[in-house]
Every structure is written in structure tokens, then in C-alpha cells.
Amino acid sequence: KxxxxxxxxxxxxxxxxxxxxxxxxxxxxxxxxxxxxxxxxxxxxxxxxxxxxxxxxxxxxxxxxxxxxxxxxxxxxxxxxxxxxxxxxxxxxxxxxxxxxxxxxxxxxxxxxxxxxxxxxxxxxxxxxxxxxxxxxxxxxxxxxxxxxxxxxxxxxxxxxxxxxxxxxxxxxxxxxxxxxxxxxxxxxxxxxxxxxxxxxxxxxxxxxxxxxxxxxxxxxxxxxxxxxxxxxxxxxxxxxxLPEKIEQVLYVEMGEEQAKFYEARRVFYEEAIAAQVGQHGIEKSQFFILQALSELRQIASNPEAKSEEMIHSSKREAMMESVYEAVSNNHKVLIFTNFLNALEQITTDLEKLDIGFVTMSGATSNRQVLVDKFQNDPECKVFAMTLKVGGVGLNLTAADVVYIHDPWWNKAAENQAIDRTHRIGQKNRVMAYKLISKNSIEEKILQLQEQKSEIFENLIGGDSASVKSLQEDDIAFLLGN
Missing domain, CATH: 3.40.50.10810 (Tandem AAA-ATPase domain)
Incomplete structure (x- = not known):
């Protein structure tokens, strides 16, 4: 009853x-x-x-x-x-x-x-x-x-x-x-x-x-x-x-204890070293060192294995893989973008462990159209993992309807371009885009700068160095600060 x-x-x-x-x-x-x-x-x-x-x-x-x-x-x-x-x-x-x-x-x-x-x-x-x-x-x-x-x-x-x-x-x-x-x-x-x-x-x-x-x-x-x-x-x-045609969400992930300690040690080192370098040579002549510092901190925040001899674990990638597994289990096809080749290698290793069919592409890949066709047409090929610069332009990947930006790029327009590989004519489904951010790291700061400096970054088509040149001393202090 x-x-x-x-x-x-x-x-x-x-x-x-x-x-x-x-x-x-x-x-x-x-x-x-x-x-x-x-x-x-x-x-x-x-x-x-x-x-x-x-x-x-x-x-x-x-x-x-x-x-x-x-x-x-x-x-x-x-x-x-x-x-x-x-x-x-x-x-x-x-x-x-x-x-x-x-x-x-x-x-x-x-x-x-x-x-x-x-x-x-x-x-x-x-x-x-x-x-x-x-x-x-x-x-x-x-x-x-x-x-x-x-x-x-x-x-x-x-x-x-x-x-x-x-x-x-x-x-x-x-x-x-x-x-x-x-x-x-x-x-x-x-x-x-x-x-x-x-x-x-x-x-x-x-x-x-x-x-x-x-x-x-x-x-x-x-x-x-x-x-x-x-x-x-x-x-x-x-x-x-x-539903709207495109849903974007920022996923914040806390770094693990070892990762957070490692990150903080390098942040303090670079904060002091850059202050000394800029004080002695000026910001223009310190570009290369600043670029090196920002790049290393970004990698530690997202893929610490690349910079650590102890193979410190990435909390963020673990969280992303849980979400990717859920997406694939629900018959979604997935795009993953990263800025770092070593992160791409770790991601493909994780996909192999989960027994998820995938293709991968970086700057060295020659047979790109073959990979695109496989992803678009092969039901067993669930994930396309690639570097942002390579995958962000010119490709039509409408078989996917879930996108992960594994680590943020200075220029938000480049991320939007990557998401639009799938959100375009021919897409029958609503697109879900996730941007993963390590909490209390340079990634959170980049996210804020993307909004504040969007008018500067929006038109940048160069790499990291072009973006760094548009940063002022107070921006660099903000990025490296606690």
C-alpha cells in the first residue's frame, strides 16, 4: 500500500x-x-x-x-x-x-x-x-x-x-x-x-x-x-x-600534501630569485628567467611528476580521470587539452590503466587526419588527448561533447578555441567543458589574470613569452605571491 x-x-x-x-x-x-x-x-x-x-x-x-x-x-x-x-x-x-x-x-x-x-x-x-x-x-x-x-x-x-x-x-x-x-x-x-x-x-x-x-x-x-x-x-x-549549447565549469582541486610542500618551496625560491634578478637587470632582461619560473610552477601545480625526483602524485589528474571515466561510462566522447608534453604522457598512461580507447596528438604528430577520422568514427575510441597549441585550431571533433582543459593557458581565447573544436556546426549534443585548477597555486592567479587582462591577452597569438612580455612587475609579484 x-x-x-x-x-x-x-x-x-x-x-x-x-x-x-x-x-x-x-x-x-x-x-x-x-x-x-x-x-x-x-x-x-x-x-x-x-x-x-x-x-x-x-x-x-x-x-x-x-x-x-x-x-x-x-x-x-x-x-x-x-x-x-x-x-x-x-x-x-x-x-x-x-x-x-x-x-x-x-x-x-x-x-x-x-x-x-x-x-x-x-x-x-x-x-x-x-x-x-x-x-x-x-x-x-x-x-x-x-x-x-x-x-x-x-x-x-x-x-x-x-x-x-x-x-x-x-x-x-x-x-x-x-x-x-x-x-x-x-x-x-x-x-x-x-x-x-x-x-x-x-x-x-x-x-x-x-x-x-x-x-x-x-x-x-x-x-x-x-x-x-x-x-x-x-x-x-x-x-x-x-540546456544552453555549451556549459563551462571550473573544477578546483586541492594539491596533495607532498605536492603542496614541493610547490611552496619552489614558489618561495623563485619569488626571491626573480626579485633579485629584476632588481639587478630590469624586467626586460629577466624575461627568460621569469618564463622558466612561471613554467615550472605551472607544471608542479598540474603535473608534479615532471619536476620531482620522488614522483610526487598529481591530485588534479586523479580527479580529472575520475570524471573522464564517468563521461566515457555514459557514452560520451572526450577531448583533453594540456600545455605540457610530459602531462600528455602521464594522461595517456592513465587512460591505458583504465582500459579506455584513445588517440593522442602533439606537435610531432604527422598523420593528424587519420587520428581525427578514427576518433570521429570508431566507437571504441573514446578520448582524444592533445596539446593545446596543436589541437586548438583547425580540427573538427564533433564526436566529442565533453572537454577538459587540464591546465590553464594565459590566453583565454586559446582555451575557447580548443573547446570550439567540438562546439561547432555538426554537433548534435550539448557540450560540457571543464577547466581544472589546482587550488592555492599559480593556476588560480592565471584564472584571475585571464579576466583582468583579457583585453591584453585576447589578441595575443604568440606563446608564453608573448604573454609574459605583456605582464607588468606587479602582475609577476601577484603570480608568485602567496
Whole structure:
């Protein structure tokens, strides 16, 4: 009887007249529905997974729910996400609902008791796993898992920790709720609605084995009916009329501890060395040294392996690869642009490890049209990775609809040109473009200079050196400053 009532209530959501929470954003019609769906499940004490395609605003729909429930909630609300998304959530909250007070629970100096005094806490899966003894004692109003595929393995320590969290309401966000096996669906619902499936053995007997091993359509239909009210998924093509032709998003990633230390040591070195060099020889005669300094800091921020003998790991590339994997899993084709050959090599190594079909192109590549044709026409070739200067002009790559700018270029126009390899006549889908930025690094400064100096950089067609020549002493101090 309850499930019938739930179905009937869901049918009425399209015509719902319930007021939307106040946000500094105009929600699209499908996002309004997504918010109402989340709120309906919340009101009925049921969990759900918002499984929209990437780029459709799962975070915004979740923030709308938070804006609605936080004023009345008497217990804290916890959002658990990959550490690479912590700062994006922070920025989205500040942008769309600045009145929500929240804290980041993360890092070596984290204070659990202080964090729990906030109505909203953002934390990472690693923090929940490490501090589960404290977390499991708290009764949360709501727990939201972003990129919930992080708990797909039932026996993993992270999954075990997350399943110990106590909450009246539970939600998950994921563009890929099932990546490899139906067993991942069982784990997801063990979190969302724990009593829905009796046990893993029972789920395997009634659903996993009949569906995956025997192709049983009746079992598939029964499972589909059972989970239907609790998973909401819209693809880009379904909501295309509501979307702009191109969506651009900046993804901020925190450098790892070793990477941040290495970066800071080199930044301090170059800050002092350039001040001495410019003081002695003037800015004109210091161009080469300045260029060397800026180039090295940019590489450490995005691809520290290139400059470190200890092979320091790149947090940013890890975050990008997680996103690329999600895109490819959802049948998108992807372009990746970088300014550095060594970064391109690392990216192709990562793609090989993930068993993703790809082609790659740099200045030394001669058979370019062959590669373009392969990418455009071969369904197994999912990713085209290339240097910005080579791939940014003259190519028609409309098979792709997701673009990653791995590291920023001084000249924003060059990045736009790269994105427009796919956003052009012949493109049938909406294009999603991500620009990855290492937090607290020269990359953030470049982003600011792109906006401030756009009138200077916009017309630059030369390389780094041409861009550097247009920088003043105060710009260089800004780029190298803490």
C-alpha cells in the first residue's frame, strides 16, 4: 500500500505548486522537478539516488533541498564527497545559497566537536573512514553522498564506514550508479533504504544471478519496478531543450600534501630569485628567467611528476580521470587539452590503466587526419588527448561533447578555441567543458589574470613569452605571491 501511495505522489510532482527555496540561480524545469523529487522522498523518509548525466546540475538540485531543510533541521546534515570536490561544493554553496552556514571537515587540524556545531558539514570519504568512531555516534538529519560510486565495493573499508552512519534521510548523487555489476546497486540501496533488500545473498539469488548470468527478463522488470521510485536519471538528450549549447565549469582541486610542500618551496625560491634578478637587470632582461619560473610552477601545480625526483602524485589528474571515466561510462566522447608534453604522457598512461580507447596528438604528430577520422568514427575510441597549441585550431571533433582543459593557458581565447573544436556546426549534443585548477597555486592567479587582462591577452597569438612580455612587475609579484 505504501509503495502505491509513493508512486501516486511521484506522478503529481510535475504539477506541484510547492514554492521553490530562494536561490541565487534560475533553476531549469528538469532541475525544479529534481528538487521536488528529492523533497518528496525527504518528506516520506525514503532515500533516493539522483543519477542525472554529468553537467545537468546535481549539486544545484541538492543545494536547493539543503536550503529548504536546513532552517527546520534540528540535527546536523553531512555531505560526503571525494576530496577533489570539496572546494567545488564550497564555491557552489557560496554562489547559490550564501546564507547557508557550513564547515569543511578535512585536514590534519580538523576538529570534530567544532564541526558538529554547524548545521551543514562537508567532508571526504577518507575522513569518514578514518574518523568513523566519532561519526557513527552522531545522529544526522540527512547524509548525502556525492559520487556515491565510491561505496560500490561492499567489502571496502570506506563502504563499511559509510554504512555505519546514522541518518533519518539519505541521498546519493552519481552519474554512474552502476559501473560494472548489479552488486553495486545492492550496496547503494543498503545505504539509501537499508530494509529494501534483505541481504546480499538474497539479492544475488533473486536478482543478480538471474539477470547477469541467466538474462532473466522477469527478474529485471521486477527489480526495475522496485527501484524505479528511488532513482531519478535524466540524460542530456532528454532535457536538451532546457540546456544552453555549451556549459563551462571550473573544477578546483586541492594539491596533495607532498605536492603542496614541493610547490611552496619552489614558489618561495623563485619569488626571491626573480626579485633579485629584476632588481639587478630590469624586467626586460629577466624575461627568460621569469618564463622558466612561471613554467615550472605551472607544471608542479598540474603535473608534479615532471619536476620531482620522488614522483610526487598529481591530485588534479586523479580527479580529472575520475570524471573522464564517468563521461566515457555514459557514452560520451572526450577531448583533453594540456600545455605540457610530459602531462600528455602521464594522461595517456592513465587512460591505458583504465582500459579506455584513445588517440593522442602533439606537435610531432604527422598523420593528424587519420587520428581525427578514427576518433570521429570508431566507437571504441573514446578520448582524444592533445596539446593545446596543436589541437586548438583547425580540427573538427564533433564526436566529442565533453572537454577538459587540464591546465590553464594565459590566453583565454586559446582555451575557447580548443573547446570550439567540438562546439561547432555538426554537433548534435550539448557540450560540457571543464577547466581544472589546482587550488592555492599559480593556476588560480592565471584564472584571475585571464579576466583582468583579457583585453591584453585576447589578441595575443604568440606563446608564453608573448604573454609574459605583456605582464607588468606587479602582475609577476601577484603570480608568485602567496
Amino acid at each position: 505504501r509503495s502505491r501511495t509513493l508512486y501516486e505522489g511521484l506522478k503529481g510532482l510535475e504539477k506541484s505548486k510547492k514554492r521553490l527555496p530562494k536561490l541565487k540561480a534560475k533553476m531549469r524545469s528538469y532541475q525544479e522537478y529534481g528538487y521536488r523529487w528529492l523533497q518528496y522522498l525527504y518528506d516520506n523518509k525514503m532515500g533516493g539516488c539522483l543519477a542525472d548525466d554529468m553537467g545537468l546540475g546535481k549539486t544545484l538540485q541538492s543545494i536547493a533541498l539543503l536550503a529548504k531543510i536546513i532552517p527546520k533541521a534540528t540535527k546536523p546534515i553531512l555531505v560526503v564527497l571525494p576530496k577533489s570536490l570539496l572546494y567545488n561544493w564550497q564555491k557552489e554553496l557560496q554562489k547559490f545559497s550564501p546564507e547557508i552556514e557550513f564547515t569543511l571537515y578535512y585536514g590534519v587540524e580538523r576538529d570534530f566537536e567544532a564541526a558538529m556545531k554547524f548545521s551543514l558539514i562537508l567532508t571526504s570519504y577518507a575522513m569518514v573512514r578514518n574518523d568513523i568512531e566519532q561519526f557513527q555516534k552522531v545522529k544526522f538529519d540527512t547524509v548525502i553522498l556525492d559520487e556515491s560510486q565510491a561505496i560500490k565495493n561492499y567489502n571496502a573499508q570506506t563502504t563499511k564506514a559509510v554504512l555505519l552512519l546514522q541518518a533519518e534521510h539519505r541521498f546519493a548523487l552519481s552519474g554512474t550508479p552502476i559501473e560494472n555489476s548489479l552488486s553495486e546497486l545492492f550496496v547503494l540501496f543498503k545505504f539509501l533504504n537499508p530494509s529494501m533488500f534483505y541481504s546480499a545473498q538474497d539479492f544475488n539469488k533473486h536478482y543478480l544471478t538471474p539477470i547477469q548470468k541467466e538474462g532473466n527478463k522477469e527478474a529485471m522488470e521486477e527489480l526495475r519496478r522496485k527501484i524505479y521510485p528511488f532513482i531519478l536519471r535524466r540524460s542530456k538528450s532528454e532535457v536538451a531543450k532546457d
